[in-house]
Amino acid sequence: MEYGLVGLWLATYLVLGLATLPLAAALFPRFEDAGAALAVPLGLAVVAVVAHLVGHLAFGWPALAAGLVALLAASALLGDAAAVQERASAEAAGVFAAAFVLVVAVRAYNPAIAPLPVAIGEKMLDVGLVQASLRADALPPEDMWFAGETVQYHYGGHMLSALLALLTGTAPRFAYNLALAGFYAALVTAAYGLAGAVGAVHDVPRRVAAGLGAFFVGVAGNLHTALRVAGWLLPDGLASSVPGVPADAATWTPTDFSYFSASRVLPVRPADPSVTYQAATEFPLFAWINADLHAHMMSQPFMLVAVALLFSYWRGDASTRRLVLVGALPPVVGLVGLVNIWSFPTALALTALALLFAPGDPTDLLGRYGEGLVDDAASRARREALRVGAALVGTLAVLAGAVLWTAPYWVGVVAEGPGQTVTVWGHWTPLGPLVVVHGVFLATFTAYFARRTATGRVGPLSILFVGLAAVGVAALGAPAVGLTLPFLAAGAWRLRDRPDTGFPTLLVGAGVGLVLLVELVSVEGERFNVIFKYYAHVWLFFSVAAAVLLPALARGRPTLPDEADVDRERLRRTGTALGVGLIALTGLYAGFAVPAQLGGDPVGAEGPTLDGTAYTYAMYPDEAEAIAWLNGQPGRQTVVTAAPGGYRWRPEAGKGASAPASLTGHPTVLGWFHERQYRGDEPYERRLSDVRTIYQGSAADQRDLFDRYGVDYVYVGPAERTKYDVAVADHPDLEVAFQAGNVTVYAVRT
Structure with missing residues (x-):
């Protein structure tokens, strides 16, 4: 077990939070804890927003340094150090540490960054984006599944994870799980602080509301498990008659429990009986046990920071409201969209609702310019019209500010992506x-x-x-x-x-x-x-x-x-x-x-570990050696692998999950089938055909494609041998660069 890394990452998060405390106190002046529980996600938000902007000029250490300097400057110039609550800050640090250790413990027994049959989900996408970010000279990173093109994905959380890996000097195979634990801890602590602050205003003891907030956000699940238990405890005939109890609940026992089942209870197409799969109705504990480092998860702490800022607006005087609405909320909402575009409309809609229903006179935001707009004799209709207008203008201002703070993302990624039809x-x-x-x-x-x-x-x-x-x-x-x-x-x-x-x-x-x-x-x-x-x-x-x-x-x-x-x-x-x-x-x-989740040895390891690639040496030993060699190659090397990749790594079926690209960040000509969604049918199908030609076409066609895609390596492993009639061994432009068992990596001669 890598206890040193655990301590290093926990200390890094807490130091970032410590540096953010004065800024949090200024933004949340009426919170009983002076915003201490929101300090870590707020600090991460400042670093991420600034690093993203600078990263389009130079990513890596320049972007990270700019983000850290901006955080320190914001706390020093805008913060309120005198308002920091030391006891509350220590309390928040304890909550963060407990949540962090919980996920570390769970992941130590299940650390694999893998597709099926080892793990469920899209971990290969997530680790690939972290690796691609670390290899990027500038943002946005090159798409590890579509060589030569930048990512068409909300990559903000993966970028931030890469920066944390860089800051701590941690290899991505460990950083993945430690970043995962950090996002969970930031979410739980933010819920603790926000619920406590809201509860204190409603005559609820702060710690009671805070504890319940942390529980419901970080620990609670839906009723699926309770209904299973009810079906197990009740007599068979009675169980089947209780509404909501699954039809097979009478045969269920606790030994049949699966952490996954509770997340799949809602039909995707209820009117179409031929569609039998269920939608993902996740709650945080499920998501972090399943352990994708996914956009919808990493955005959640920042969503709660946005909610907390709106509550500070709700409770604040005119100066606090102006600081929140103009200074703090736009970059945070922009970051929410950068991390997960699906969250952006929600953050804006909640902003509109808060501005519409917040107590007080919205004209106070205008200072002396708002004097006389409404007087005591004004009609209710006029007051309501002014309130609606102010809410609309304020929301549009937040929208404009959010887009400006993260403008390169909207111009270079969102605008270039596929259109969506509501x-x-x-x-x-x-x-x-x-x-x-x-x-x-x-x-x-x-x-x-x-x-x-x-x-x-x-x-x-x-x-x-x-x-x-x-x-x-x-x-x-x-x-x-x-x-x-x-x-x-x-x-x-x-x-x-x-x-x-x-x-x-x-x-x-x-x-x-x-x-x-x-x-x-x-x-x-x-x-x-x-x-x-x-x-x-x-x-x-x-x-x-x-x-x-x-x-x-x-x-x-x-x-x-x-x-x-x-x-x-x-x-x-x-x-x-x-x-x-x-x-x-x-x-x-x-x-x-x-x-x-606790107990037993992880696949490929003796005892707990946070090494997300340990399983590769047990299940795919030759490929593990080849992937490790590729990972050691500098810069971004274009690799050809079997296409398309997907949710399974089963070489005997010709499915390689694009592992050489996903686990290294080196781009492949075509990776997972998700690229059809990101790029459209025609570009996807063209590359799919080109990959087939590279493996089994004529030497002349292969040479043309090497040049077109700037291919550096051709990866020939068991999945490639199963899927294609491989014809590259004697190609005059190729030479063996690495070989381990049934895996050969050919380098393209320059």
């Missing part, structure tokens, strides 16, 4: 899967809004009527409408009628709005990703809101001052019972999944 989606997801995914949170919000709306004007019977109407809509074939519209209506009403309902209500509205939107629209050819990416945001918003609302319910709240006859003790008992029950149900997944 379409109307005409298939409703069944009620059962929606409840499995969102049920715990919706139960919390139902209890909260029922208490909030039961006033003298709106009695319990009215609330019951609305609830029954929603159930009726759900039963009539539009489940998402029935589940979401009551919350949208109640939330909008409470935010306009009583702004003290506050930020949790805004997060609930944003979450249920996304759930409904995903049911109404899609992106052509991307239905899986539409559900996958936006449900990740829903989980974050619901988690932070529930972390505040559950303890509020347990304290007998919320009730209105004029309701003196309310039995608060009964409210406290029912709220506490609800909270304990929901925590237990959502914690079952972690109780099964985490212990199952």
